[in-house]
Amino acid sequence: MTKERGASIIFLIIGLYGLVLCRQLPLGDWRDPGPGFLPCGLSILLIASGVLWLIRGKKGGEGKKKEKIIWRDAGKKLLTPAKILAVTAVFVLLLERTGYLLTSFLYVFIVFFWISRFPLWIALGLALIIGLGSWYFFGGILGVPLPRWNLFNF
Amino acid sequence: MDVLNNLLDGFQIALSYKNIYLCLLGCIWGTMVGVLPGIGPLAGITLLIPATFGLGPTGGIIMLAGIYYGAMYGGSTTSILMNIPGESASVVTCLDGYQMTLKGRGGAALFISAWGSWVGGTLSIVGLMFLTPFLANFATKFGPPEMFAILLIAFILLGSLGRGSFFRTIPMVFLGLLVSTIGMDPFTGTLRFTHGVTELYDGIDFIPVAMGAFGVSEILISTEESLVRITHRVRLRELLPTREELRASWGPIFRGSGLGFLLGLLPGSAHVLASFVSYLTEKRLAQKPEEFGTGRIEGVAGPETANNAASGSAMIPFLGLGIPTGPAPAVMMIALMIHGVRPGPLFISEHAQIFWALIASMYIGNVILVILNLPLVSLFVNMLRVPFRILFPIILLICLVGTYSVNASTTDLIVLLCFGVFGYVFRKLQYDVASFILAMILGPMMEMTFRQSLMRSAGSFSIFWGSSISLVLMVASGLLLLWNIYRELRPTKATWESALKEGG
Amino acid sequence: MKKILGFSVFTLVCFLSLSMGLIQAADYPTRPITLINPMPPGGTLDVQARAWAAVAEKYLGQTVVVVNKPGATGMVGAVAGAKAQPDGYTLTVASVNFTNAIEWERANGRRPPFNYDDFIYIGSFTMSPTLVVVPYDSPYKSLQDLMKDAQAKPGQLVYCSGGLYGMSHLPIAIFANATGLKFRHVPYKGGGPCLQAVVGKHVDFAFQYPPTSLPLMRGNKLRVLAVAGERRLKSIPDIPCFKDLGINAEYYGWVGIAAPKKTPPPIVEKLREATKKTAEDKAFNAMIEKPGDEVYYLHGDEVRKHIEKEGKTIAEIDQELAKEAPKK
Numbered sequence: 001m002t003k004e005r006g007a008s009i010i011f012l013i014i015g016l017y018g019l020v021l022c023r024q025l026p027l028g029d030w031r032d033p034g035p036g037f038l039p040c041g042l043s044i045l046l047i048a049s050g051v052l053w054l055i056r057g058k059k060g061g062e063g064k065k066k067e068k069i070i071w072r073d074a075g076k077k078l079l080t081p082a083k084i085l086a087v088t089a090v091f092v093l094l095l096e097r098t099g100y101l102l103t104s105f106l107y108v109f110i111v112f113f114w115i116s117r118f119p120l121w122i123a124l125g126l127a128l129i130i131g132l133g134s135w136y137f138f139g140g141i142l143g144v145p146l147p148r149w150n151l152f153n154f
Numbered sequence: 155m156d157v158l159n160n161l162l163d164g165f166q167i168a169l170s171y172k173n174i175y176l177c178l179l180g181c182i183w184g185t186m187v188g189v190l191p192g193i194g195p196l197a198g199i200t201l202l203i204p205a206t207f208g209l210g211p212t213g214g215i216i217m218l219a220g221i222y223y224g225a226m227y228g229g230s231t232t233s234i235l236m237n238i239p240g241e242s243a244s245v246v247t248c249l250d251g252y253q254m255t256l257k258g259r260g261g262a263a264l265f266i267s268a269w270g271s272w273v274g275g276t277l278s279i280v281g282l283m284f285l286t287p288f289l290a291n292f293a294t295k296f297g298p299p300e301m302f303a304i305l306l307i308a309f310i311l312l313g314s315l316g317r318g319s320f321f322r323t324i325p326m327v328f329l330g331l332l333v334s335t336i337g338m339d340p341f342t343g344t345l346r347f348t349h350g351v352t353e354l355y356d357g358i359d360f361i362p363v364a365m366g367a368f369g370v371s372e373i374l375i376s377t378e379e380s381l382v383r384i385t386h387r388v389r390l391r392e393l394l395p396t397r398e399e400l401r402a403s404w405g406p407i408f409r410g411s412g413l414g415f416l417l418g419l420l421p422g423s424a425h426v427l428a429s430f431v432s433y434l435t436e437k438r439l440a441q442k443p444e445e446f447g448t449g450r451i452e453g454v455a456g457p458e459t460a461n462n463a464a465s466g467s468a469m470i471p472f473l474g475l476g477i478p479t480g481p482a483p484a485v486m487m488i489a490l491m492i493h494g495v496r497p498g499p500l501f502i503s504e505h506a507q508i509f510w511a512l513i514a515s516m517y518i519g520n521v522i523l524v525i526l527n528l529p530l531v532s533l534f535v536n537m538l539r540v541p542f543r544i545l546f547p548i549i550l551l552i553c554l555v556g557t558y559s560v561n562a563s564t565t566d567l568i569v570l571l572c573f574g575v576f577g578y579v580f581r582k583l584q585y586d587v588a589s590f591i592l593a594m595i596l597g598p599m600m601e602m603t604f605r606q607s608l609m610r611s612a613g614s615f616s617i618f619w620g621s622s623i624s625l626v627l628m629v630a631s632g633l634l635l636l637w638n639i640y641r642e643l644r645p646t647k648a649t650w651e652s653a654l655k656e657g658g
Numbered sequence: 659m660k661k662i663l664g665f666s667v668f669t670l671v672c673f674l675s676l677s678m679g680l681i682q683a684a685d686y687p688t689r690p691i692t693l694i695n696p697m698p699p700g701g702t703l704d705v706q707a708r709a710w711a712a713v714a715e716k717y718l719g720q721t722v723v724v725v726n727k728p729g730a731t732g733m734v735g736a737v738a739g740a741k742a743q744p745d746g747y748t749l750t751v752a753s754v755n756f757t758n759a760i761e762w763e764r765a766n767g768r769r770p771p772f773n774y775d776d777f778i779y780i781g782s783f784t785m786s787p788t789l790v791v792v793p794y795d796s797p798y799k800s801l802q803d804l805m806k807d808a809q810a811k812p813g814q815l816v817y818c819s820g821g822l823y824g825m826s827h828l829p830i831a832i833f834a835n836a837t838g839l840k841f842r843h844v845p846y847k848g849g850g851p852c853l854q855a856v857v858g859k860h861v862d863f864a865f866q867y868p869p870t871s872l873p874l875m876r877g878n879k880l881r882v883l884a885v886a887g888e889r890r891l892k893s894i895p896d897i898p899c900f901k902d903l904g905i906n907a908e909y910y911g912w913v914g915i916a917a918p919k920k921t922p923p924p925i926v927e928k929l930r931e932a933t934k935k936t937a938e939d940k941a942f943n944a945m946i947e948k949p950g951d952e953v954y955y956l957h958g959d960e961v962r963k964h965i966e967k968e969g970k971t972i973a974e975i976d977q978e979l980a981k982e983a984p985k986k
Contacts, residue, residue: 007583011325018332018347025344031613035339035346038601042332049325081374081578085571088550092567095558108547115377116543130548138190138555146555294858298844338730340845343766343822343980352737352771355730421851476873477854484850488705491869491949499877562727563734602847609844610816610860 008053015046083115100139100146105131157284164510168518173216176209177515180217181522184224185530189231191238191369192361192556199485211493212508216515218486219469223275223516226425226465227523230267230458231534235260236549238369238556242595243425243461245364246433249588250446250453252372257449261393261535266400266451267458268527270407274459275520277411278418278466282473283513286502289467290474293419298606299617301420303627305600308427310634311434312592323589326580330593333358334601341605353565360595362557362570367587369553370570371577373546393532399451406436406456414463419471421479422599425464430592432460447588466516473509475499686746686925687720693915694742695751696735698728701848702869702949706784706913707751709945710936717932717939722749731824733759733771740776744918746925752779752916752961754825754909757969762823765976774969775919778926779961781933782914784946785954787887787899788829788865789872791856791880796863801884801903804863805837812840818861820849823976829865829886829909831975833900836907856880867911868893869949893950909971912954914961930958 018039025036091107109127112118118126139146167173183202199218206214229240234251247267254263281289312327336347337357348354395403410432417428436456437446446453469486471479476498478484487497495505502509538545557570577587611617619625693711697703704726711722727735732755739750756774763770790801798804808815819827822845834841844861846852849870855861857879865886872893874880885891885899887908900907915933917926936942937955946953956964 003583007325007580007585010579011329014329014332021347025346026342031608031615033605033608035342035344039332039335039346042328042335045328046325046332049328053325077378080377084374084377084546084550085575088554089571091554092564092571095567096564100555104551108551111547111550112544116547118543126544130551134548134551134555138559146558294854297855297858297860338822340822340847343762350768352730352733355733356728421854422847471854475854475857475879476870476877477857478850479854484701485699488702488949491705494944494948496873496876496949498873499879500873561729561734562725563729606844606846609842612814612842 004053008050010050011046011053012050015043015048015050018043019047080115084111087111087115096147099148101131101135104134160506160510161283161514163507164512164514167212167507167511168216168514173213173511173515174518176213176217177220177519178522180220181224181519181526184221184226185228185523185526187221188225188228188240190228190556190559191232191240191365191552192559199482199489206489206493211490211495211505212511214493215486215490215508215512216519218489219512219516220519220522222482222486223462223465223519224523226275226462227268227271227527229461230271230454231264231530232369232552234263234267234454235534235538236369236552237372238549238553239361239364242360242364243429243457243464245368245426245588245591246430246457247454248368249433250448250450253447253449254451254454255538259399259449259451260538261531262395262399263451263454264531264534265393265528266395266403266455268524268531270403270410270455270459271462271527272520272524273407274411274414274461274463275466275523276517278415278463279513279516279520281415282466282470282516286470286474289419289470290499293421293471293479294475294477295621295623296420297621298603298610299620299624300627301422302600302603302607303618303624303631304417304420304427305596305603307627307631307634308431308434309596309600310631310638311431311438312589312596313638322584323586326586326590327593330590331597333363333590334594334597340602341609351565353563357598358569358594359561359566360591361560362566363573363594364591365553365557366570366573367577367580367591369549370574371581371587373549374574374578375581376542377546393535395451402451403455405439406432406452407459409435409439410456410459411463414460415467417460418464418467419479421471424468424479425461426595428460428464429457430595432456472497473501473512476501686928687718689747690721690723691718691746692748693722693724693751694735694739694748695724695726696728696732696739697726697751697753697755699726702867702951703751703753703755703913705949706946706951709942710783710915710933713939713942713945714932714936717935718928731755731759731762731821733763737772739916740772740918742918744920744922746917746921746929748918749780749929750777750916750918752777752782752914754911754968757965757972758823758825758828761969761972761976762980765973765980774962774965777916778919778921779958779965780915780917780926780929781937781958782912782956782961782964783933783937783942783953784951785910785912785956786867786951787885787889787891787908787910788826788867789885789891789897790863790883791853791866791871791875792863792883793856793859794878794880795859796881798863798883801898804883805839808839808841813842815862816842816844818844818846818852818855818864820852820866821845821847823979825911826852826865826867828972828975829907831979832909832971833865833886833905833907835975835978836905853880867951869951872950892952910968912956912961912964914956926958 022036022039022043026034027036027040028034087107087110091103094103105127108130109123112123112126113120135146199221202218202221206217225241229244230247230251232238232240233244233247235255237248237252239245239248251263254260334357336354338345338355413432413435414428417424417431433453433456436452440446440452468479468483471477472483472487476487478487490497495508553570554567557566560566580587607617619628693707695704695707708724711724715722727738729735736750736756739748742748760770760773792798817830819830821827826849846855849866852864853866853870853874856864857874868891871882875882882894882897884903885897887899887910888901890897890899917929934955937953943953
């Protein structure tokens with residue numbers, strides 16, 4: 001599985017998805033393009049790109065180096081980013097329910113404790129400073145409308 | 155000369171303590187708002203409208219204008235230092251700016267960006283001063299066919315953006331265009347790819363995509379191996395650009411001013427267009443275009459100048475005609491209306507004082523901003539020396555708040571994360587994410603102007619070369635396309651040599 | 659032991675939150691109020707809403723913070739406003755866009771994400787008709803000229819609007835329906851670009867609102883042929899209105915305030931009073947009238963009745979428009 005092939009497969013899948021969906025839209029013609037005109041055209045182009053690259057990949061692309069995806073390393077490399085994504089996703093889901101102050105504090109705390117591996121007290125302290133500081137700076141000074149925790153209204 | 159007399163009068167008003175103070179306030183606020191990604195000048199201006207209620211029209215508009223171009227100055231900071239576009243016009247700055255930071259030249263990039271912004275801003279005000287009545291009318295001659303022709307040129311330029319293989323850019327461009335069709339079709343009201351999610355009706359907002367695909371993905375990639383990032387200690391001398399860099403920047407700065415000024419007149423978010431046409435132009439004109447994307451100063455100087463120049467000229471249709479061409483001038487116009495001043499074709503004659511005071515304070519504002527931004531360069535660069543383990547959640551928080559601040563929407567945050575993953579995946583696969591984003595911006599505008607033109611002409615294509623402006627532009631785009639093809643197909647030195655070897 | 663502690667804490671929290679709710683109802687408002695604006699920042703609606711917020715603060719005694727939640731012609735913000743806590747601290751800017759959005763969804767066979775009765779209407783403060791505008795050197799000297807030409811060349815005259823099924827498209831559709839004329843529609847993104855197209859002579863005419871059109875008229879960049887409503891405007895008394903010309907095609911852009919449907923009546927009363935006072939406030943009137951609009955106050959119940967009326971007209975026209983969308 002080379003990088004080019006991986007990308008081609010992605011393009012192919014997205015192109016197929018687009019093609020399936022866009023067929024329901026009226027197409028129109030060159031003189032009066034309908035809403036489906038552009039999406040269908042693009043989906044076809046994407047599929048074509050995907051297919052072309054797969055073929056080109058097999059033939060061995062003119063001396064250009066193909067770069068392989070090394071699966072073994074991938075697992076290790078993905079660990080931290082995956083953790084970060086997971087915690088951030090939780091932040092996003094909680095944000096409007098528990099308000100910015102609490103959510104950001106929890107978020108920063110978890111990141112510092114679990115991912116950056118700070119000792120508990122330091123993580124708590126830093127999280128408090130960053131949470132409060134950012135709340136004051138963004139919400140207070142810049143006036144960004146940050147969600148409040150409906151129960152306690154901060 | 156009449157103009158200069160009026161300008162002097164304007165300076166008299168603008169140099170009052172109150173007005174200088176308001177200008178300063180606006181500039182500082184604008185810089186903060188601009189530095190913070192996502193928030194952008196629009197929100198900053200809108201938030202402060204109530205504060206201007208007590209100020210009177212002159213003071214009010216001076217402050218609001220200060221916010222507007224202050225934000226243009228600040229927008230490049232996070233783009234250069236953290237690869238997070240501060241606002242839409244700064245996306246292109248991320249490309250080379252961030253690479254310069256990684257090489258330790260971040261300070262120089264910031265410096266040149268501030269400097270270019272000053273030149274671009276000031277030159278654009280000069281243009282504004284002399285040419286408003288004439289240019290305001292010119293801007294209205296740009297209808298859908300003309301806009302489409304310009305976008306076509308930009309699109310052709312885009313095809314040559316990708317670093318390295320042409321083939322790694324093209325599918326991303328297609329993907330960007332496809333993603334840009336998500337939402338309600340403005341012509342027929344049919345929903346494309348929305349799966350019943352109301353928040354997607356207007357399509358995917360571009361700020362979360364850019365912040366995700368650039369900023370978040372950058373963090374994800376950086377944290378793969380370890381949480382330690384080696385930043386080298388920056389000394390004061392290194393903050394300043396080298397003589398070479400300065401010399402290299404002059405061309406882009408002047409070209410950027412011109413391009414930005416012209417493009418800023420156009421409707422829509424022309425400062426975005428200006429910054430990236432400037433980038434693409436510089437790339438085309440450079441001696442070693444392959445190096446763009448690895449940290450060339452031209453890639454920062456040009457776009458940053460262009461976007462400041464564009465913000466100056468974007469005020470022309472608004473001041474000269476009373477038609478705002480973008481959301482930020484629209485808000486300023488409405489602020490004026492609240493104060494009882496009606497912007498419109500008679501604005502300059504009826505309210506000459508306000509107009510000239512505004513122009514004078516724009517000069518002052520640009521100077522204030524340059525003085526403000528230069529020392530801030532070392533401040534910002536040093537902020538980056540905070541250990542990465544502590545810094546990265548802060549950066550993520552900035553991205554999250556910045557995205558949320560645009561529409562107060564959690565859906566945007568989800569988009570942010572999704573495109574963070576998207577950016578991560580494609581950057582690992584070594585495909586060009588910048589082309590994707592730029593295609594996403596161009597796409598809707600191109601589709602819209604194309605269909606608007608055809609609707610107007612009832613399907614006849616002749617509308618595209620009907621007016622003299624569109625004819626010239628279409629011819630230009632045709633030539634550009636031919637030139638591009640020629641450059642791709644032209645035998646390179648290497649193939650000549652191997653052909654000679656084989657032959658001889 | 660832990661269980662007892664946990665239970666006590668839980669009870670305490672419940673008690674505190676409930677009592678805070680009760681305290682709040684008694685002397686509302688005790689903290690800042692959020693006003694959700696479903697329209698993008700900077701538009702005329704946004705500015706009028708902010709003007710209301712700035713003046714109503716005086717009568718309510720607490721700051722009113724405007725938060726823009728744009729999307730889907732106002733549907734995103736409206737849904738957020740409908741789902742908000744009915745404690746009077748989260749209000750929504752209601753406007754004709756509610757009706758526009760709901761009826762368009764229905765006409766396309768989709769269930770709208772919110773409904774009229776998800777809100778209690780506090781009141782409205784503008785009721786603006788559109789103006790028929792043409793480029794300055796257009797050959798049409800009056801609305802009758804335009805209509806005659808349109809009859810002679812059906813489907814050839816081009817108009818622009820700020821967006822499909824929006825506030826500047828529907829009045830024309832209603833007009834076309836009432837007069838049996840056919841035009842070609844070129845949608846733009848917003849009123850501003852559409853006006854620019856009129857000034858630049860890229861289209862033949864458009865229907866736009868007074869605050870943005872009047873300055874251009876005064877600057878001789880375009881001409882106003884008629885007022886698309888039943889009354890003439892104070893600022894341009896010489897221009898005939900549709901009623902004068904015998905055309906029955908009314909559409910008004912109105913802006914008002916709404917609260918989630920379960921908001922307690924005493925709070926609603928307080929808000930209604932504040933809105934009425936704001937509508938009569940001199941500063942507020944100045945802010946609305948200076949750009950060229952007019953203040954026109956309607957009590958919340960009257961707003962609801964108006965919505966019913968316009969709902970019918972808009973539903974009808976949306977059905978027509980939905981049918982016309984190309985279904986090849």
